[in-house]
Amino acid sequence: MEIQERAGERTLSLVFSGEMDHHGIRDALRRVELAVDAALPRTLTLDFGGVTFMDSSGIALILRAQQRMQSLEGGMILCNVPQQAKRVLEAAGINRLVTIKS
């Protein structure tokens, strides 16, 4: 799992690519936190455009990032979510808790 960071004026985009399973997110959770803490963004964008597979491990990552942004009183957007990952989010009802931009 690769993560590219794009920091702007109080915004941070994290662009994910690869397979987002338990194996894939082992380091990703920590790296998301470090990136958010360094940038202190108002808005965090998680770009899932390059995610080739996602299971419930991705849900843990999304909810974790969302909690972090809530503690900073900022917002979070999920974008470019592939069909397979979208269906996982819907099955878990996470699409109601998170802002997903198509």
Place this chain on the structure above:
Amino acid sequence: MKKTPVNEVKLKFPSRSSNEGFARGTVACFAAQMDPTLSELEDIKTAVSEAVTNAILHAYPDTIGTVSLKIRILQENLLEITVRDRGRGIADVEQARQPMFTTGGEGRSGMGFTIMESFMDSVSVRSTPERGTTVVMKKRLSEKSRKRA
């Protein structure tokens, strides 16, 4: 009445997290002969990923154990996937199946069983503490003739 499988494969692998991708990829390859739709294939891969991750993470939290995977194609385009471990077992299966319940800490969402249930037609879980857990998932794939219609 027991149905004779049309085709089946059994494999065992150590509970290393790098085998999660291997397991779901293997099931997808084997199921390809059933001529599944892309979304059926994705459903199957996701459910297998959840079941195998549970075995790797929860059955053998501190050791490397063996995970068994059995894939059977039964009559009428029915796919049956069995994931078995000889690990720690689940004390309360009902509780474990509840959405958001997890013993896995911050990296887990507690949605694994919910996703398996949502993507497969049936999911059964048998578990004995200290003896292990068996998860059997079934999904009937759409018939080829209907897909082409």
